[in-house]
Amino acid sequence: MSLQSKRVADTSVPKHIDPSEFRNVLGHLPTGVVVLAADASGQPVGMAANSITSVSLDPPLIAVCAARTSSTWPLIRREERFCVSVLAAHHEHISRQFSRSGADRFARISWHHRDTGPALDDAIAWIDCELVAEHDAGDHTIAVARVLDLASAQDGRALVFFRGQYGRFVPTGFEPSRRENG
Numbered sequence: 001m002s003l004q005s006k007r008v009a010d011t012s013v014p015k016h017i018d019p020s021e022f023r024n025v026l027g028h029l030p031t032g033v034v035v036l037a038a039d040a041s042g043q044p045v046g047m048a049a050n051s052i053t054s055v056s057l058d059p060p061l062i063a064v065c066a067a068r069t070s071s072t073w074p075l076i077r078r079e080e081r082f083c084v085s086v087l088a089a090h091h092e093h094i095s096r097q098f099s100r101s102g103a104d105r106f107a108r109i110s111w112h113h114r115d116t117g118p119a120l121d122d123a124i125a126w127i128d129c130e131l132v133a134e135h136d137a138g139d140h141t142i143a144v145a146r147v148l149d150l151a152s153a154q155d156g157r158a159l160v161f162f163r164g165q166y167g168r169f170v171p172t173g174f175e176p177s178r179r180e181n182g
């Protein structure tokens with residue numbers, strides 16, 4: 001059944017999904033955290049995001065969802081190029097700084113220029129992107145970008161966001177062993 005015929009056949013009223021329940025349940029999906037950054041007329045601009053995913057290998061595409069309320073995304077979109085820095089395990093403060101409204105987000109941050117924009121010095125990976133499409137998606141926009149270049153640090157450990165908390169990735173082989181009988 002096509003999506004169109006499914007919509008026509010489905011006469012039931014969709015259940016109301018409470019936004020806080022939506023956040024709570026979707027927060028069970030662990031993600032990495034990135035900083036999206038661009039040079040906006042010589043000024044570095046950036047925002048934290050976790051809604052980023054790889055989309056296509058050929059051509060190389062990624063997607064990220066930006067809130068319609070974001071004041072930073074329109075500045076990044078205008079440049080059409082941006083750099084993604086994947087945050088390291090010790091970067092919780094950077095995630096907080098790049099999500100705080102009114103803050104000087106690049107204050108006390110070590111960064112350098114890549115072809116597409118500002119890149120955080122000790123991130124664990126960098127992805128140079130060129131915006132190719134935007135799709136309306138409710139209160140967000142889905143931005144699709146072509147990957148122009150990319151690099152990663154050796155042995156980088158990622159910052160992880162899970163159920164509203166920050167943590168770090170630990171391979172299962174490194175779990176502390178459980179004592180028998182509690």
Ligand SMILES: Cc1cc2nc3c(=O)[nH]c(=O)nc-3n(C[C@H](O)[C@H](O)[C@H](O)COP(=O)(O)O)c2cc1C
Pocket residue numbers: 033047048049050051052065066067069070071072073095096098099100101161
């Ligand atoms: C862990 C984390 C993940 C976030 N992910 C996103 C995201 O995927 N998309 C988005 O638009 N905002 C996301 N935000 C919120 C933005 O970083 C920030 O609050 C927003 O850009 C508001 O500031 P602005 O008006 O300067 O854009 C996230 C914040 C945090 C802390």
